[in-house]
Amino acid sequence: MAKTLITSVLVLMLASLVWLVYTQGLRVFTKEQARQLVVKQTQPALPQVILLDATDSTHALRSWTMQQNKLVIVEFVYTRCNAICRSLGAEFQQLQAIIQKKNLQSRVGLLSISFDPEHDTPKVLAAYAARLKADANIWHFATVKNHNQLATLLNFFGITVIPDELGGYQHNAALLLTDSQGKLVDVADINQTQVILDTWLKKYASVGK
Amino acid sequence: MVKKIRFSWQISLILIVGLSLPPARHFLEADMRMHMLVQFPLLIIAGVWIGLLLPNYLKIKLSPYNRYGITGLLIASSVTSFWMIPLALDEVLVLPSLEIAKFISLLVAGVALAISWRAAGFLIQGFFLANVLPMMTVVGWLYLAAPLRLCNAYLSSQQESTGLALVYLSILAIIVWLMSFFVQGQKTDAVEL
Numbered sequence: 001m002a003k004t005l006i007t008s009v010l011v012l013m014l015a016s017l018v019w020l021v022y023t024q025g026l027r028v029f030t031k032e033q034a035r036q037l038v039v040k041q042t043q044p045a046l047p048q049v050i051l052l053d054a055t056d057s058t059h060a061l062r063s064w065t066m067q068q069n070k071l072v073i074v075e076f077v078y079t080r081c082n083a084i085c086r087s088l089g090a091e092f093q094q095l096q097a098i099i100q101k102k103n104l105q106s107r108v109g110l111l112s113i114s115f116d117p118e119h120d121t122p123k124v125l126a127a128y129a130a131r132l133k134a135d136a137n138i139w140h141f142a143t144v145k146n147h148n149q150l151a152t153l154l155n156f157f158g159i160t161v162i163p164d165e166l167g168g169y170q171h172n173a174a175l176l177l178t179d180s181q182g183k184l185v186d187v188a189d190i191n192q193t194q195v196i197l198d199t200w201l202k203k204y205a206s207v208g209k
Numbered sequence: 210m211v212k213k214i215r216f217s218w219q220i221s222l223i224l225i226v227g228l229s230l231p232p233a234r235h236f237l238e239a240d241m242r243m244h245m246l247v248q249f250p251l252l253i254i255a256g257v258w259i260g261l262l263l264p265n266y267l268k269i270k271l272s273p274y275n276r277y278g279i280t281g282l283l284i285a286s287s288v289t290s291f292w293m294i295p296l297a298l299d300e301v302l303v304l305p306s307l308e309i310a311k312f313i314s315l316l317v318a319g320v321a322l323a324i325s326w327r328a329a330g331f332l333i334q335g336f337f338l339a340n341v342l343p344m345m346t347v348v349g350w351l352y353l354a355a356p357l358r359l360c361n362a363y364l365s366s367q368q369e370s371t372g373l374a375l376v377y378l379s380i381l382a383i384i385v386w387l388m389s390f391f392v393q394g395q396k397t398d399a400v401e402l
Contacts, residue, residue, distance in 0.1 A: 004276035008283050015287035023294065031299040031361045160361035172361050189357075 032172055035158035036187040043183045047156050049149045051142040054125035058145055062182035070208035071200060072109045074176040076159045078116035078169060079128040088173050089132055091193045098197060099138050107208035114143040115154060115161050180207050221258040228252060229312060238302055241363040241371045249315060256319015268324055281325025282337040288318035289341060293348045295359035302362050338386055342379040349375025
């Protein structure tokens with residue numbers, strides 16, 4: 001019985017160790033959480049993927065966020081979406097309203113990037129922006145210029161897009177924060193918009209001032 | 210007898226090799242339900258098969274370390290609980306090393322179950338099931354009730370139906386196990402080694 005006891009304890013210890021290491025101390029249970037932690041720790045530089053915006057002009061992503069010299073909150077959408085991007089759209093509308101109300105235009109910007117360049121041409125993006133009543137000083141819309149750079153972009157931001165049964169897509173939604181140095185510095189779940197904006201403004205108080 | 214054993218080994222081997230072929234893996238892993246509710250159980254069954262065919266001398270050698278099947282059932286429950294973590298389910302699709310670990314660990318869990326189940330007797334079986342099945346119910350309920358997708362690689366509809374199936378399966382398993390106890394009466398209570 002002693003041998004069984006020892007082996008059992010060893011098995012339990014090994015299992016607990018694997019659990020603790022794999023979930024990084026019971027903090028990470030989903031890929032989304034894992035991604036958030038990695039971003040916070042490494043703050044990777046944005047890739048220079050060429051984007052095409054709603055006014056038909058092109059920008060390299062990192063340079064673009066650096067030129068704006070403010071915090072830019074990025075989201076990924078496709079304009080035909082009527083599930084999660086709708087709530088993302090609503091989140092961004094709320095953020096825009098707060099930015100306007102508190103006069104934060106010089107400190108925070110918004111960027112919606114479509115992962116459906118096939119359909120979401122600049123024209124479509126412009127119509128989408130109009131539908132959401134986007135303020136052009138705050139909120140930009142873009143997609144990739146070269147379709148073959150899409151994978152790089154999605155991979156960098158940790159966005160997984162999978163086709164659903166209805167001819168649309170499902171994708172993970174998050175608010176992605178980039179700073180004026182062209183780095184991705186934080187990832188937040190949607191539905192905590194106000195809190196997270198305050199937190200970010202405090203944490204990056206010097207940006208855009 | 211020797212012939213029969215060889216034949217059975219071959220079936221188990223064919224099952225394992227078949228499951229590990231890329232087309233079979235891609236097919237089963239493309240859908241969360243197939244991944245968790247078909248591929249996982251098939252791997253465990255392949256392991257159980259190996260366990261049942263394990264030569265007696267090996268079983269005897271192992272038995273001092275596995276009195277009442279305690280160690281084996283611990284291994285089985287540790288392995289199955291790990292593969293219910295959404296992160297693991299997602300990462301296994303992109304990390305070959307984790308995929309290999311999944312195959313091996315689920316096979317080992319099957320082997321462990323096979324050589325431990327009868328030795329465990331009703332009480333320890335009950336303890337094992339009282340750990341694993343409620344965990345399945347809870348994970349299933351989490352998958353079902355989560356407002357967001359927990360696995361980036363799977364559709365929310367698949368997550369919901371996987372969750373629902375886990376809840377149903379765990380409840381069904383509890384009922385079947387209790388019924389088997391009543392059918393067999395006290396016989397299973399005797400510990401066999």
